[in-house]
Amino acid sequence: MxxxxxRPMPATLRRRTLPPLSISVSPSRLRTLSFHLLSHSSxxxxxxxxxxxxxxxxxxxxxxxxxxxxxxxxxxxxxxxxxxxxxxxxxxxxxxxxxxxxxxxxxxxxxxxxxxxxxxxxxxxxxxxxxxxxxxxxxxxxxxxxxxxxxxxxxxxxxxxxxxxNCFTYAILIGSVCGESNPELGLSLIRDMLVSRLEPNPFTYNLVFGSLCKIGKIEGAKNLYGRMTKLGVVGNVVSYTSFIVALCRERNLVEAKMAFSEMLEKDVSPDVVTYNTLIHGFCENGQFEDALKMVTEMIGHGIGPDMVTYTTVIKGLCKERRVKEALELIDVMNHQGLHPDKFTYGILFDGLCKDGRLDDAVRLFNHMKGSEFGDDVVCYNTLIDGFCKMGDMEGAYRLFEEISEKGLKHGVVTYNTLMDGYCKIGKSEVARELLCDMERSGLGPDVVTYTTLMCGYCKEGNLEQAGHLLDEMICRGLEPDAITYRVLADGIRRKGVFQEAESLMCRSK
Structure with a gap:
């Protein structure tokens, strides 16, 4: 370019202006001309x-x-x-x-x-x-x-x-560089403005502040926030929410709550995203009472909890095995006209299975089967895993067959889950048959598949079959990982061959 x-232009050129030009079009003609041009539809x-x-x-x-x-x-x-x-x-x-x-x-x-x-x-x-x-x-x-x-x-x-x-020039540039995820350059331009004795407007400050928070430059955001506070520049809901998101991401809930309180003090109304951010932060830190209080507070301020709000709390409760409370929240959602989506049901379903409440999980699963997202392989996998963990391989295999009956396709995860269940009850040969069935279906076994089978054979003391599987795995171009070597080493130790076990453990590092 x-x-x-x-090079600097001579002063004479800088003062140069054109001589007056004669007007050959009458004012009335000019008005008519403008009207005609502005009347064009395209x-x-x-x-x-x-x-x-x-x-x-x-x-x-x-x-x-x-x-x-x-x-x-x-x-x-x-x-x-x-x-x-x-x-x-x-x-x-x-x-x-x-x-x-x-x-x-x-x-x-x-x-x-x-x-x-x-x-x-x-x-x-x-x-x-x-x-x-x-x-x-x-x-x-x-x-x-x-x-x-x-x-x-x-x-x-x-x-x-x-x-x-001028301020407008800077504002355009700052907006653009922040839009390109370069708020540090935006911050530099703000400093440049101040040196030039130009005061950025609140929108410009908030734009840079919010952008710093979004890319995780939390220290820079805090410094700018301090300057904004000294100057009396009030953040807007977007910048405050971005700040709270960044603080929650760092698990700094104390400062996040302080920022939220400042919002209220300065009459900046939090929106549903602000509340959801704090609720998520509380749930991630196991502070469920605070999360539930925040839900009550947002309702009190006239902001209705949305699907994200409830799903966040339900996920946190299920993680802590407080599934009964999670089920109660589903009822609250339905009462408020919010119908759980596939993701919400999936979280609850997983929570029930992990809590060993298979009867409730089956009831929920049957309810889901009548909905638009009932025929979902992921849900089948979760329930199969639940049955396997309870040692009910008959129920697990019945669900495995039901997948095919519904015209759905088994995935590698489905086979691996079922194989793991059989290996844990000492039926490694049945698991091996599943591997053959898996290959006939056109699915390629992965490292987890082989490691699961090796673990089963090692627990049964059949190191010869475990060794064959290791060779087969390597021939297929699959690289054994640390878990694979650890499984084999544990099996060898059970046989009392400690030197070979130590050799395998060294290979896993």
Whole structure:
């Protein structure tokens, strides 16, 4: 990109203005012309359509043309403005600074910064000094096209050669760099503003603050937050929520609660996302009473809990094996007209199975089978795993067969789960048959498959079969992991061959 404003221009050129131009179009004709142009239904009207409106031809003087171009630009009729401009050039128009500035703005607005930059060069070559608005238009155009490096190049040239950027120039750049996940550059631009004795507005502060929080730059966010507090700049709901998210991510619930309290003190109303963030933080830290209090509080403030709210609490309760309370929340959800989705049911279903409440899990499963997401292999896998953990392999295999009966396909996870169940009750040969069935179905066993079978054979003392499986696994190009070697080492120790066991343990490291 070749700049033509790199060397300082002589003072005589900076003061240069064009002599007054005669107006060949009457004021009444100009008003009529503007009305006709602004009445077009499509901003992409062709040059011939626009020219047809000008029965006396396009204006040939800048003074006559500029008001029309300005009106079209303000009405966002950029294509019509550009068509009129080019028609006027063919009629002998000599554009002045205002004309070129409007044209540059139209090109930037229509994402044609390459052409806008050519107009910028033309402005300088004619001896005009681009003002702050001209530079800012060009910067905004580059930012609109996400050409941040070009925008910054124009910005730095502007600072070096003049005119000085204003608050709007900085705001556009800061918004763009934050949008490109570079809030640290946004923070640097804020510092630059302050050095230039320009005060960022609250929106700019909040934009950088929120962006720092989103990418986890929590220390930078805290420092900026401190400055905002000193200046009396109040955060908005978006920036506060981003701050609380970042603090909860670091498990810093004390500061998260303080930030939430500050929101309320400063009359910044939390939204459902803010509440959900804190509720999730409480649940992740096992503070379920605080989470439930927060749900009550949000209802008291007139904010209805949504699916995310309830699912978050249900997940936390199931994790702590407080499944009864999780089931009660499902009833509350239904009472409020919120019907659990597949994800919510899946969490509850998993919680019931892990808690050993298979009867309740089966009832829920049968209820789900009548819904739109009942025929789900993941739910079958969860229930099969539950039956296997309880040693009920008959019930597990019945569910395994039901998957096929419903036209669903078994996955590797389904086979691995069932094989693990058989191995744990000393039926490794049945598990081996499942491996053969798995291969006949076109599914390739993975490391977990072989390790599960090896574990079964080792527990039965059949190290020969475990060794064959290891060889078969390696021949298939599967790399044994640390768990595989540990399983084999434990099996060898049971046989009293400690030297070989230690050798295998060394290989697992």
């Amino acid at each position: 070749g700049w033509k404003i790199r 901003s992409s009207s062709s040059s011939s359509t626009v020219t047809a409106e000008l029965t006396s031809g396009p204006p040939s003087t800048a003074a006559a043309l500029n008001p029309v171009l300005s009106a079209l630009s303000k009405a966002r009729r950029f294509e019509a403005a550009l068509s009129l401009y080019h028609s006027s050039l063919h009629s002998g128009l000599k554009p002045d600074f205002t004309t070129l500035h409007i044209v540059l703005d139209c090109y930037c607005a229509t994402r044609r910064t390459g052409l806008a930059f050519k107009v910028f060069d033309q402005i300088i070559s004619l001896g005009y000094n681009p003002n702050c608005v001209t530079f800012t238009s060009l910067i905004k155009g580059f930012c609109r096209e996400r050409k941040i490096s070009e925008a910054l190049r124009v910005f730095h040239d502007m600072k070096e050669r003049g005119p000085s950027p």
